[in-house]
Amino acid sequence: MATPAEARVDLAAIRRNVALLKERAGGAELMGAVKADAYGHGLVPSAKAVLEGGASRLGTAFVGEALALRAGGVTAPVLAWLITPGEPLDRAVEEDIELSAAHEGLLVEIAAAARRAGRPARLHLEADTGMGRGGAPLAAWPGLLSKALELRAEGVVEIVGVWSHFACADVPGHPSVGQQLEAYESALKQAEQAGAAGSSVIRHVSNSAAVLTLPAARFDLVRPGIAMYGLSPVPELGDFGLRPAMTLTARIALTKRVPEESGVSYGHLYVTDRETTLGLVPLGYADGILRHATGRAEVLAGGRRRKVAGRVCMDQFVIDVGDDPLSPGDEVVLFGPGDGGEPTVQEWADTLGTITHEIVTRIGSRVPRVHQHVTTDTPERP
Ligand SMILES: *Cc1c(COP(=O)(O)O)cnc(C)c1O
Numbered sequence: 001m002a003t004p005a006e007a008r009v010d011l012a013a014i015r016r017n018v019a020l021l022k023e024r025a026g027g028a029e030l031m032g033a034v035k036a037d038a039y040g041h042g043l044v045p046s047a048k049a050v051l052e053g054g055a056s057r058l059g060t061a062f063v064g065e066a067l068a069l070r071a072g073g074v075t076a077p078v079l080a081w082l083i084t085p086g087e088p089l090d091r092a093v094e095e096d097i098e099l100s101a102a103h104e105g106l107l108v109e110i111a112a113a114a115r116r117a118g119r120p121a122r123l124h125l126e127a128d129t130g131m132g133r134g135g136a137p138l139a140a141w142p143g144l145l146s147k148a149l150e151l152r153a154e155g156v157v158e159i160v161g162v163w164s165h166f167a168c169a170d171v172p173g174h175p176s177v178g179q180q181l182e183a184y185e186s187a188l189k190q191a192e193q194a195g196a197a198g199s200s201v202i203r204h205v206s207n208s209a210a211v212l213t214l215p216a217a218r219f220d221l222v223r224p225g226i227a228m229y230g231l232s233p234v235p236e237l238g239d240f241g242l243r244p245a246m247t248l249t250a251r252i253a254l255t256k257r258v259p260e261e262s263g264v265s266y267g268h269l270y271v272t273d274r275e276t277t278l279g280l281v282p283l284g285y286a287d288g289i290l291r292h293a294t295g296r297a298e299v300l301a302g303g304r305r306r307k308v309a310g311r312v313c314m315d316q317f318v319i320d321v322g323d324d325p326l327s328p329g330d331e332v333v334l335f336g337p338g339d340g341g342e343p344t345v346q347e348w349a350d351t352l353g354t355i356t357h358e359i360v361t362r363i364g365s366r367v368p369r370v371h372q373h374v375t376t377d378t379p380e381r382p
Contacts, residue, residue, distance in 0.1 A: 002251065004250060004251060004253065005248070005250035005283045005287065005366075005367050006248075006249055006250075006367060006368050007040070007247070007248050007249075007363050007367050007368070007369050008246070008248075008249065008336075008370045008372055009042055009046065009245055009246055009369050010243070010245045010246075010337075010372055010373070011046070011048075011049040011371050011372065011373055012049075012373040012374055013230050013243040013244065013245040013375040014050060014053060014229065014230070014245050015050075015052050016375055017053070017227060017228050017229070017230050017242050017243060017245070018030065018032060018050050018054050018055055019053050019054050020240075020241060020242065021208075021211055021222070021224050021227055022053070022054040024211055024212060025206075025218055025222045026215065026218060028219065028220060028222050029056050029057065029202070029222075030055040030056060030057070030221065030223075030224070031056075031057035031058060031079065031204065031221055031222070031223045032051070032053075032057070032224065032225070032228055033058075033059045033060075033207075033223055033224065033228075034047045034058050034060060034065070034225075035059070035060045035061040035225070036065075037361070038050075039226065039357065039361050040246070040360040040362070040363045040369075041245060041246055041360070041369065042369035042371060043065070043069065043072065044068070044069065044072030044074065045369075046371075047069055047072070047074055048074065053228075055076075057076060057077045057078070057079065058079075059078070059079045059080075060079070060080050060081070061081060061082040063080045063083060063087050063088065063089070063097060063099075065080065066078045066079075066080040066092065066095075066097040067091060067092065070097070077096075077098060078098065079097075079099070079124055080092065080097055080098070080099055080100065081100040081124070081126065081134070081163075082100070083099060083100065083106060085106065089109060089113035089121075090116050093113050093119060093121045094117045094119075098123070098160055099121055099124070100124045100125075100134075101123055101124075101125060101126070101144070101148075102125070102126040102127075102128070102134055102135050103136060104144060104147045107144070107147050107157070110123065110157065111151045111156045111157060114156040114157060115156055120155060120156055120157055121156065121157050121158070122157075122158050122160045123148060123157050123158065123160060123161075124160055124161035124163050124202075125144060125145070125159065125161070125191070125196070126164065126165075127141055127162065127163070127164045127183070127184065127187040128164070129164040129180040129181075129183035130167060130179055130180040131164070131165045131166065131167045132167065133167075135164060138183060138186075138187060141187055141190060142190060145190065145191055145194045145196045146194065148196055149194060149195060149196055152196075159196050159197070160201070160202060161201060161202040161203070161204060161221075162188055162196075162197050162201055162203055163202075163203070163204045163205060164180065164183075164184045165205065165207065166180055166205065166206075166217075169206070169207055169210040169217075170209035170233055170234050172213060172237065177214065180205075181216065188203060202220045203219035203220045203221070204219055204220060204222065204223055205217050205223075206219070206222040206223060206224070207223055207224060207225065208225055208227035208233035209233035210222070211227065212234065212237075212240050213234060225357075227240065229245045229246065230242045230243045230244035230245045231244060231345055231346065231356040231357075235346055235350075243337060243375050244335075244336065244337045244338070244345060246335075246336070246345065246360055246363075247335070247336035247342075248283075248333070248334040248335050248363065248367070249331055249333050249334065249336075250282055250283045250332050250334065251282070251328075251330065251331055251332070252279045252280065252281065252301070252326060252327065252328050252329060252331075253280045253281070253282045254279070254280040254328055255277055255278065255279050255280070255327060256277070257275065257276070258272055258275070258277075259272070260272055260273065260274050260275055262278075263310075264278065264309050264310035264318050265309070265310030265313060266310070266313060267311055268310070269295060269310050269311055270309040270310035270320070272320065274322075276322050276323070277321050277322065277323065277326055278309070278318050278320055278321075279301060279306075279318065279319045279321055279326045279330075279332070280316055280318055281299070281316060281317050281332050282315065282316050283315075283316065283334070284312055284313045284314045284315040284316050284317060285312055285313070285314055286314045286315060286364055286366065287364040287366055287367050288362035288363040288367075289312050289317065290312070290352055290362070291311070291312045292352050293308050293312050293317075293351070293352060294310065294311045294312050294317075295307065295308060295310070296308065296351050296352065297348055297351050297352065298343050298347075298351075299333060299334045299342070300332065300333040300341055300343070301319055301330070301332040301333075302321055303341070304321075304324065306319040306321060307319070307320075334348075335347070335348050335359075345360060
């Protein structure tokens with residue numbers, strides 16, 4: 001059955017990108033970030049491709065996402081790093097989900113869940129080394145360590161990892177990067193001296209940008225997200241040989257011939273300057289085509305680029321193809337790897353003043369993800 005629109009996801013491209021990142025990580029383990037439905041690419045199929053590509057672990061923001069991986073048959077180690085008081089942590093411990101903690105109150109909750117589950121919880125302690133978002137501020141770090149040690153002595157937790165996150169790894173040469181690395185080294189040293197970070201503890205700080213540009217930040221494990229999906233974490237440095245995995249397509253719902261001076265869509269922001277053919281594309285802002293794309297973003301239709309003509313609506317937008325042939329059912333490509341002349345996600349992000357992460361994660365639930373194996377698995381050398 002044909003659908004109005006679909007997001008095709010090239011799982012072979014994901015595998016290949018992960019293999020490339022693994023190589024770039026030079027011996028460090030790889031935890032693939034598959035939060036937000038694997039950045040919109042479909043959680044379970046993408047996660048399996050990430051593991052096949054060479055990741056040994058997966059990371060999610062929320063416990064619910066980690067449990068969805070288990071429900072989908074994924075048995076690899078999974079870390080959930082954004083936990084809110086009152087979440088169902090018993091299930092997380094029972095399902096062997098590793099949990100991140102950055103304050104003592106959460107450690108107490110995790111320990112209680114572990115006692116009820118009858119098995120130790122596996123912890124990653126997060127230090128705020130300058131990101132100013134998650135993580136324990138360094139002033140609270142010793143307290144967090146001693147609480148974790150007390151619970152470990154009781155046998156209810158294991159300390160698996162000590163980690164942090166960069167604020168500016170995607171800004172080459174940003175001075176905060178070195179400062180954060182120093183702060184991380186010092187947090188690690190304190191953990192070691194307290195006895196909370198033995199030789200088996202996993203140290204990790206690198207997102208995609210750091211994996212590709214900061215060899216000094218690899219430590220034991222890297223945590224890329226966006227680059228696994230083939231999108232550059234530092235676009236000004238190029239594509240690093242990554243292959244975009246998602247192609248967003250729609251089929252034209254309706255075409256019509258209209259006279260010169262015809263107003264198009266809400267507000268008549270677009271008015272035809274000649275007799276022309278309009279095509280109706282069945283994707284709108286409810287599907288993640290930002291309203292801001294009005295009059296700006298381009299799609300590939302009938303072999304040529306066409307700008308979104310007039311307002312993007314909730315479910316649809318219009319393109320003007322002039323005198324070119326276009327029929328209902330014809331395919332329009334919003335973005336893809338760019339091989340066929342279609343825009344890339346990077347182009348959409350640049351046009352809309354955002355980052356590729358936001359474009360792919362906002363593709364809505366009405367758009368089916370169709371998983372394919374297209375690209376060859378052998379990484380090309382960048
Ligand atoms: C999202 C996220 C990542 C991956 O970031 P990318 O920029 O997509 O590589 C890694 N670690 C944490 C904690 C994250 O939230």
